[in-house]
Amino acid sequence: xxxxxxxxxxxxxxxxxxxxxxxxxxxxxxxxxxxxxxxxxxxxxxxxxxxxxxxxxxxxxxxxxxxxxxxxxxxxxxxxxxxxxxxxxxxxxxxxxxxxxxxxxxxxxxxxxxxxxxxxxxxxxxxxxxxxxxxxxxxxxxxxxxxxxxxxxxxxxxxxxxxxxxxxxxxxxxxxxxxxxxxxxxxxxxxxxxxxxxxxxxxxxxxxxxxxxxxxxxxxxxxxxxxxxxxxxxxxxxxxxxxxxxxxxxxxxxxxxxxxxxxxxxxxxxxxxxxxxxxxxxxxxxxxxxxxxx
Numbered sequence: 342x343x344x345x346x347x348x349x350x351x352x353x354x355x356x357x358x359x360x361x362x363x364x365x366x367x368x369x370x371x372x373x374x375x376x377x378x379x380x381x382x383x384x385x386x387x388x389x390x391x392x393x394x395x396x397x398x399x400x401x402x403x404x405x406x407x408x409x410x411x412x413x414x415x416x417x418x419x420x421x422x423x424x425x426x427x428x429x430x431x432x433x434x435x436x437x438x439x440x441x442x443x444x445x446x447x448x449x450x451x452x453x454x455x456x457x458x459x460x461x462x463x464x465x466x467x468x469x470x471x472x473x474x475x476x477x478x479x480x481x482x483x484x485x486x487x488x489x490x491x492x493x494x495x496x497x498x499x500x501x502x503x504x505x506x507x508x509x510x511x512x513x514x515x516x517x518x519x520x521x522x523x524x525x526x527x528x529x530x531x532x533x534x535x536x537x538x539x540x541x542x543x544x545x546x547x548x549x550x551x552x553x554x555x556x557x558x559x560x561x562x563x564x565x566x567x568x569x570x571x572x573x574x575x576x577x578x579x580x581x582x583x584x585x586x587x588x589x590x591x592x593x594x595x596x597x598x599x600x601x602x603x604x605x606x607x608x609x610x611x612x613x614x615x616x617x618x619x620x621x622x623x624x625x626x627x628x629x630x631x632x633x634x635x
């Protein structure tokens with residue numbers, strides 16, 4: 342499954358309107374068998390911006406593509422300099438009420454699984470140990486030559502040593518961990534190779550234009566097939582890699598519920614879209630189900 346660089350989606354004039362009624366979400370969770378599909382919107386309350394919401398990073402920033410990263414040493418320098426700075430911010434981010442509510446629902450046996458489009462690791466930090474990272478995770482690095490995986494923290498320490506004094510001020514931090522820096526700010530940044538073979542290192546995330554591993558896609562398809570309903574949290578569903586699971590659920594007659602402030606590309610397939618902030622909304626749902634959110 343290839344991540345297409347679909348950056349903009351505009352709803353039609355007759356697109357379904359959102360609601361503030363949480364009853365359909367409460368009913369679905371009370372029934373059980375719910376599969377969660379989350380996007381960048383669930384992490385905004387942790388200080389990580391989303392892509393397409395109000396003030397989203399796509400208004401000023403185009404994510405790196407796989408083709409650009411692999412073909413240009415300068416692109417890799419720019420990426421690693423910006424990502425290295427962004428990693429410091431990601432390392433300080435903590436799960437918010439939305440992540441903790443998902444953990445609470447799972448602890449009470451209401452969920453069959455969690456699929457996240459995010460690369461920030463906050464679901465796992467909150468306690469969702471079995472969350473499927475559809476687009477990978479920033480906590481790991483992979484060598485494109487020998488395939489060796491290594492901890493991002495290990496590379497971060499090496500980059501700190503090789504780039505002593507690198508501490509530019511970023512205009513903003515983006516959902517993929519990339520900080521907005523100028524070419525002048527990254528000009529002298531030293532990129533490091535794989536310690537095993539000297540190959541090119543890449544974060545273990547799926548860039549735009551890259552394929553999601555087929556085994557991961559099939560695992561997600563199986564989770565959708567086994568679920569009673571699909572609950573989308575904080576995703577515009579602009580990218581097909583997430584939207585296809587919504588379509589799969591709808592085609593199988595499974596209710597799709599979406600909690601997202603703005604319209605999404607999957608609204609026509611949904612029973613309802615709840616246009617409320619995720620943290621308060623999911624905390625309210627938990628309260629109605631008499632579930633404590635830690």
